[in-house]
Amino acid sequence: MIGIGESPPRPDGFAKVTGAARYVDDVTFPGMMHGATVRSPHPHARILAIRWFPERAPAGALCLTAADLPGPNGVQLIDDGWPILAADTVRHVGEPVALVAAPTLLAARQALAAVEVDYEPLPTVLDMDDPEPLPPLYEIGMDSGNVEAGLAQAAHVIEGEWRTGHQEHIYIECQGMIAWEEDEGITVLGSMQCPYYVHKALVHAFDLLPERARVRVSAVGGGFGGKEDFPSALAIHAALLAKASGNPVKMIYDRHEDIVATTKRHPAIVRHRAGVDADGRLLALDIEILMDGGAYGTLSSVVLSRALLHSFGPYRCPNVRIRGKVLRTHTAPNSAFRGFGAPQVEFALERQMDKIARAVGLDPLEIRLRNVVEPGDRLPTGQVLDGSTSARLCLEEAASRTRFRERWLELEEARSRQDGHGPMRGIGISLYFHGAGFTGNGERRMKSPVTVRLVEDGRIEILTAMTDMGQGCGAVFTQIAAAAAGVGPEDLVFAEPDTAAVPDSGPTVASRTTMIVGNLIARAVSELRDRVLASHGDENRFRHFRDIAREYRRTEGPLEITLHHEPPETQAFDESTYQGAAYPTYAWGSDVVEVEVDPDTLAVRPLHVTAVCEVGRAIHPTLCAGQIEGGTLQAIGWALMEEVKLDKGRYLNDRLATYIIPTILDTPRMDIHLLERPWEGGPFGAKGVGELPMDGGAPAVAQAIENATGVMVTGIPATPERLLRWTAEGQRV
Amino acid sequence: MNVPFTVNGESVEVDGHAMERLLDVLRTQLGLTGTKEGCGEGECGACTVLLDGEPVLSCLVPLLQCTGRRIETVESLSEGPARTFLERFVATGGVQCGACTPGIVVTAWALLQRSPAPTEAETREALAGNLCRCTGYEGILRAIKS
Numbered sequence: 001m002i003g004i005g006e007s008p009p010r011p012d013g014f015a016k017v018t019g020a021a022r023y024v025d026d027v028t029f030p031g032m033m034h035g036a037t038v039r040s041p042h043p044h045a046r047i048l049a050i051r052w053f054p055e056r057a058p059a060g061a062l063c064l065t066a067a068d069l070p071g072p073n074g075v076q077l078i079d080d081g082w083p084i085l086a087a088d089t090v091r092h093v094g095e096p097v098a099l100v101a102a103p104t105l106l107a108a109r110q111a112l113a114a115v116e117v118d119y120e121p122l123p124t125v126l127d128m129d130d131p132e133p134l135p136p137l138y139e140i141g142m143d144s145g146n147v148e149a150g151l152a153q154a155a156h157v158i159e160g161e162w163r164t165g166h167q168e169h170i171y172i173e174c175q176g177m178i179a180w181e182e183d184e185g186i187t188v189l190g191s192m193q194c195p196y197y198v199h200k201a202l203v204h205a206f207d208l209l210p211e212r213a214r215v216r217v218s219a220v221g222g223g224f225g226g227k228e229d230f231p232s233a234l235a236i237h238a239a240l241l242a243k244a245s246g247n248p249v250k251m252i253y254d255r256h257e258d259i260v261a262t263t264k265r266h267p268a269i270v271r272h273r274a275g276v277d278a279d280g281r282l283l284a285l286d287i288e289i290l291m292d293g294g295a296y297g298t299l300s301s302v303v304l305s306r307a308l309l310h311s312f313g314p315y316r317c318p319n320v321r322i323r324g325k326v327l328r329t330h331t332a333p334n335s336a337f338r339g340f341g342a343p344q345v346e347f348a349l350e351r352q353m354d355k356i357a358r359a360v361g362l363d364p365l366e367i368r369l370r371n372v373v374e375p376g377d378r379l380p381t382g383q384v385l386d387g388s389t390s391a392r393l394c395l396e397e398a399a400s401r402t403r404f405r406e407r408w409l410e411l412e413e414a415r416s417r418q419d420g421h422g423p424m425r426g427i428g429i430s431l432y433f434h435g436a437g438f439t440g441n442g443e444r445r446m447k448s449p450v451t452v453r454l455v456e457d458g459r460i461e462i463l464t465a466m467t468d469m470g471q472g473c474g475a476v477f478t479q480i481a482a483a484a485a486g487v488g489p490e491d492l493v494f495a496e497p498d499t500a501a502v503p504d505s506g507p508t509v510a511s512r513t514t515m516i517v518g519n520l521i522a523r524a525v526s527e528l529r530d531r532v533l534a535s536h537g538d539e540n541r542f543r544h545f546r547d548i549a550r551e552y553r554r555t556e557g558p559l560e561i562t563l564h565h566e567p568p569e570t571q572a573f574d575e576s577t578y579q580g581a582a583y584p585t586y587a588w589g590s591d592v593v594e595v596e597v598d599p600d601t602l603a604v605r606p607l608h609v610t611a612v613c614e615v616g617r618a619i620h621p622t623l624c625a626g627q628i629e630g631g632t633l634q635a636i637g638w639a640l641m642e643e644v645k646l647d648k649g650r651y652l653n654d655r656l657a658t659y660i661i662p663t664i665l666d667t668p669r670m671d672i673h674l675l676e677r678p679w680e681g682g683p684f685g686a687k688g689v690g691e692l693p694m695d696g697g698a699p700a701v702a703q704a705i706e707n708a709t710g711v712m713v714t715g716i717p718a719t720p721e722r723l724l725r726w727t728a729e730g731q732r733v
Numbered sequence: 734m735n736v737p738f739t740v741n742g743e744s745v746e747v748d749g750h751a752m753e754r755l756l757d758v759l760r761t762q763l764g765l766t767g768t769k770e771g772c773g774e775g776e777c778g779a780c781t782v783l784l785d786g787e788p789v790l791s792c793l794v795p796l797l798q799c800t801g802r803r804i805e806t807v808e809s810l811s812e813g814p815a816r817t818f819l820e821r822f823v824a825t826g827g828v829q830c831g832a833c834t835p836g837i838v839v840t841a842w843a844l845l846q847r848s849p850a851p852t853e854a855e856t857r858e859a860l861a862g863n864l865c866r867c868t869g870y871e872g873i874l875r876a877i878k879s
Contacts, residue, residue: 009823013822014820014823017819018807018819019767020808023766023769023831026766170864171832172769172777172830220830221830254770622872626871626872629869630829630868633869633870656772657774663860664863664865664874665858
């Protein structure tokens, strides 16, 4: 038997290391055609005409435009404002205008040339600095206490403006989908995080009865949020072509197309006005959050909501005012990316804390120790933090493991003696938190179900819509179910995520899979076990559960249990005032990063990272640490090198040769330390972990650069070009 | 044109365009879908295979160049001496989503063939052309070190 806290091999592991796992591009069907997309070259333009020249296209090719849509022209997510195909106006470079399909991939690409589109360019708004912005897509705010009164009492009022850029997911498997007609309806198979989001979008776009749309999930080669909403659009595109051609149609993006056309992390500008007393204790935080939503709304409203709820960080502050806006620009829509708005605002807040520390004359550790939240403290939302609040523990552990204070002081001293020769060293610390599960009343609205049932051979079948995009929910669910039912992994069977078979247990997002769905699995299999055992006498005590279950199934017939997630009444949240418990619990972390900066090129090399995280109990410590290792490196990449460069709305770096992510040579050594403190609300004490590690790496890197160079890092990525500019402008700490 | 070569120990003769990518030949003509495409321009390493024992990026190798040569793909590692290494790769957390994994294990196996106990610096150098977005490379380093 495999216990909680052990790290058995993940069930999909061997298939993946031998190439046997089936990703969507590995699947073919007889008669399958290939689809391709005609995209806008303009950031904003009126479509005057679309002409299709079948005689110029390969034999068997076809073309569809918005005029051919069978239903509403919107990808249904929160709303349906994101067009399936641009009808009369394009609003970003890369926006889909027409679709083609042909018998081979090459023929489909050739068919693109048989489509001509006439455009009339329109005025553009390309970034958040445009003096004449478009009306915002979303706007929200929250107030707690009295900010002006807090600022009036303050010994120091410190202002800061902090900027973060786009980030591209770069899942190694690009977006892909196959669609075909089946049973008078549509079936799609593809790479995605949320089969029921895709299902909802297909039902909406084709005006189908829900049972006529079926969504199946292939092996998923990475998601990070990038396969939360975009697959809904791609599934509709492939399904349109499949219906029009009568054949299965495969659409696989190449890397260039994936970078140009799909969503990214929202760039953000966060402005702070902070009041502190003479000892550096926060009295007031006045925060303005601007996010670039791109051309359409996607999931931006909930990204902004999460941003608001993380913008005050794991710190006590009696007076808070937050105003947030998602601005609209003529760029590809931005949407979900691991962290979902929190990394941007936590970067800003951590930078602000560092600025405050210098103003008051404290070191970065001390300013955090003086303000960190403790159990019993009240967040600006009014939520009183419970005993699972481990911010101080993480901070102290990270500091003591790295001798942070001595090292920081030593390097401050070294900087003052720097002669411009030889590498400069710096160290930085960050403190961060992440709310696990859907924001606010999201989980209450979803009431997500999980079903378990007895198979005839006595195994327990577990049915959820969760997808394994690499994080390893298959392994973690196996451990949870085995431990809760008191059976071995061989006594369990997991249904493939297929909307024809599994209930809508919600999307695989928001660090909710282990904590929310894992908990439902634990409860459901325990109940199933109890029902089976209760029906039999005490003489069964020493028999194997599977034998009893097989007998039960034969004599008593089918046994199926569906449980729905019901958040406790204590988790109530008022979405109009932003007061209440926005999340059932929080995961906590503190990172220490040491960097080396080349004095000539200002290139920054991260040398070592220590991440101390409290995520409740680690069900599978290797996979849990794997989330933190991978998330931390994504954060460091975002901090130092990942930059989407746009010129007049066009991508300058739409390839992996030019959009740079960390290689193994760019990667520091990592020391991951899990502080295990079981949380009673999660399965065997587990909280969510997936997004947490994205929140802390970037501000620690920025602080380390300041420690090394004295240049104030006001934005990321902190590329050599930016550091040079800031140096030239005299932007110093 | 017909191009003869061996794949995973078997002789094959592929009828294709001289400039067809080896990646496509493997995946579509020979049904060896274990080799993955991540970027199509030699940046990510997901499509790495062995050409006469040396790691190459199959998205940059034209069919013609394979004439008379020996190709080994990730599928060839599943049995035989590499199996223990692959099991360790899973156990140490070297694999998450699995899309970069075939290229990484092929590259790492080639490294272990020429240097059975590589230093960390050697390992990093050997894997510098293989991008992984999930693991932070830590689980991969653990697999090769152990």
